[in-house]
Amino acid sequence: MREIETLTEFDHVAVTGTFAGYRVQAVDLRDRTFALLVAETSQAVFLGCPMEPQALAHVRANGALVFPPVPEQPFDPYRATLYTPEELYGGLDDGGYPATADARTYGWFQRTAADGDILASMLRSIHDDAVGDALDEELLGRRVVGVMGGHAMERGTESYAGTARLGRALTRKGLTVATGGGPGAMEAANFGAYAAPFDDLMLGKALTVLAGEPSFRPSVTDWASAAFAVRERWPDGGVSYGLPTWFYGHEPPNPFAGRIAKFFANATREDGLLSRCTGGVVFLPGAAGTVQEVFDAATPNYYESRGRPAPMVLVDRDHWTTHLPVWPLLEALADGRPMARRIALVDSVADVPAALDRLDAA
Template sequence: MDPTPAQPPRAAHDREIETLAEFDEVVSAHGTLSGYRVQAVDLTGRTELLLSVDCAGAVFLGCPMDPEAAARVRAGGALVFPPIPGLPFDPYRGHVYSPGELYARLGEGYEATPDARAYAWFQATKADGDVFASMLRAVHDDSVSDALDELLAGARVVGVMGGHAMARGSLAYAGAARLGRELARAGFTVATGGGPGAMEAANLGAYAAPFGDGMLEDALRLLAKAPSFTPSVTDWARAAFEVRERWPGGGASVAIPTWFYGHEPPNAFAGHIAKYFSNATREDGLLARCTAGVVFLPGAAGTVQEVFDNATPNYYGSRGEPTPMVLVDRAHWTERLPAWPLLASLARERPMESRIALVDRIEEAPAALKRLGG
């Protein structure tokens, strides 16, 4: 009879090792890697340890290691998925992206950045039917979702949705930035679609939240020098990093963009960027994580889609209690793109009816969100 008492099974996240420090801690504390998943950790400096530690049932995902060590852990019962050379992204990554990571080498022009190179790879592979490329995209997106779930565990997330055409220097952009700032100061985690325009403005506002009010006004004036990502993504992005360098240590928020819309670069003001290849996975994941509600600023087809993508689970109750939905700009949502009458008709006599609101001005959105239970 085995005298060792049975150990309770570890939760999935408790079995994941995503940094070298975590790797060393697990080996030191438990003396085994059996059953663990080691994700995108460079183990080239841990060869001696890998030659001796128990790895039965372990999985190594994209971990560089010495060939001798790789052979040893395979022989010991581990699965080893080696790094894939030549990719502009890591499909096994253990964390979401940072602005600095996606915009590395911006000094050589946007085309040299990992973000632009990943989009170019996507464009080159998405139409050729290569099952290997589609598998890599799927693995990457699942890894990003896993990392995003860990990041947002327990957070009160409010989404801010809106079009990419809202220019820096405009009153609407400034209003969206102040909205993001107020939400962040109220203790919410601001989440956006991660692109330019209204999305960037909300992430900028969250970044500005720890500073005095004058910082945001100064940043808005600085950004107005490059009002749009067209014709030059490089100049547009450089202006954002100039703000970050002048006021380091801003507040964190989340951006969830996609290479499907690769002509729209990610904004640099979100501290955490979960970028996807699949737009369907990204859209559903973005809205599902907005647990404290969503504010919809004026936008076009993409924003309209987001309104009703969010309305559907609220209508059917498929994610539990309906979450608040606040539409901003009465004329936009009742005349130019009359989504509000349809949304109100869908909500009638449903639990979601008390969780939707239409307001005229951005400044009214936080109070409306609070009134609806956000």
């Protein structure tokens, strides 16, 4: 299927005189009435495209399927692109975090999920599918390495700095870092990717600025503002991806993921992240959520349902063998299978890049 996601793409197709078979997604067509009136639109689909009544009547009569925009929602279910930090945090300077698009969407999600409204459920599903499609388009041709870890890691700690150095090292190797998109270890990896074009001096200074607001509790506003202060002082950082979820909406998205695929359904988000990590997954010390992610990644490796097993690197030997003995079970699952050559347990984040290289060559 052919997709049109911008006015430029629309105008390019309009000169051919036909939109038959095209999917036009979240494009404002109110200034393109004449083009719609003279074009063939049979079997075209318009998803959330505002248009004048005359044009709307014409394309429907001409055989197009039209999904109209949904008014009075804090998000666009038909969106054609990923979110940016600026989009999700719009309004932060004026009304604090509660005024942002991210917070308002979370509030909508809480209200509608409690009501059991079938329309709201449908809109959430359409949104998540659209975001997943946009994510696939963005990641096409990229070698993605996932960095998994908990939200509790605070700025100003050596663990945070070490994870930032890991994100920077992976990005400098030409890999694309993807995380769960939230605070803590996830933010640290995304921040490291952002810092990749800069020198060690920037890294140290930026870490000091961030340490002034170590956690998103008690104030998401102050925590996010510190991140935006770093972005403003050092613009044009490296690009990485975050995949957060409004299911855990009390954990805000971190502003260092330059492209954000935020989902309503956590299961869609979890599988969407791990299935796209073609270059492997790094698991930092974490609790229940990270343990779940280890075995979510291990299952397709075990069955080889996605082809060759993707590398898996667990960081912190004591954590994964004594505190939460995940490693022995993972080894037992891998025994005698191709995935056995694609898993590793290392002592620190400094060992991760070499481990990924070794597993990739295995």
